[in-house]
Amino acid sequence: MGSGICGGERFVNKYINLWILIGVCAISALVEPRFLGPTNLINISNVASILLIAALAQMLIILLGEIDLSMGSVVALVSMVTVMTANQFGIWYGFLAGIAAGGIAGLLNGFITSLGVPSFITTVAALTYMAGIARYISGGIPVESKDPASGLLGSTYVGPIPLTVLIAACLLGLIYAVTKFSQFGRVVYFIGSNKRATLLSGVNISRSILLTFTVSGTLTGLAGIILASRVHSGQPELFPTLAFEAIGAIALGGIPLTGGRGSVWQVLSGVIIYSVIKNALTLANFSSQVQQVILGLILILAVTVSMYSSKRTKLGVIGA
Incomplete structure (x- = not known):
């Protein structure tokens, strides 16, 4: 009898997110019939794609047993760098500069964290100084994009599907493969599960932290580029709550914030x-x-x- 109850509990826990999603969708459809319309469902997927990219970036950090609270400032800074570079040299240089800015931001966070500074402190500081840089280079006001192609990533559709949804889906598959099959993925889980045991096994934890934060920052940079593309401008206050929404979405998915699982x-x-x-x-x-x-x-x-x-x-x- 006991084993049957435990088995039922495991079944419910395994699919609890599915039950929650079905319940939320059912209530939403009953309250508002437009909810299940194809236009609205596409809109949901389009909006969710940005959060998914940011949440995947945050997941990598959380698997380490760390956290990144600087995402809001990173996407704002990336949007400024992207648009200002694009206005001077062209949109593709702008995209590359934005990706590089995100990667460098992650690299800095990873480097400081690898020195033993708690990531909470490191990224709260980054949240502040990167926001300051974004405001300084823009004069505190949005910078409009002069390139007509600036909306390419944010407004392009492939058939009925937004390009950003396809990009997010590809990144989902890529991160799945990396975390599931690569040595890097195994090390990230290992560090988050037991940092001391990982250190004793001879793994270079500092290098792994540095690499993980850099990859995460690059993904956040991509999210910033897409956001800038959607609003056709660089904005010093683009998405200030991004980090908290990404962390919340991860928690809603049932991933513990203590690392090692998810x-x-x-x-x-x-x-x-x-x-x-x-x-x-x-x-x-x-x-x-x-x-x-x-x-x-x-x-x-x-x-x-x-x-x-x-x-x-x-x-x-x-x-x-």
């Missing part, structure tokens, strides 16, 4: 659940202020549940 599929499910809820609130004509309150409470709840579940798991392992 998959891209959990990230995907969390992003979809968060994006569906956000879209449903918009369709229900909630004001932006009320939406912020509701979404903030949902993120707090998700993170709290994630931390509690992780604590229970650790206690269960110790008790066993």
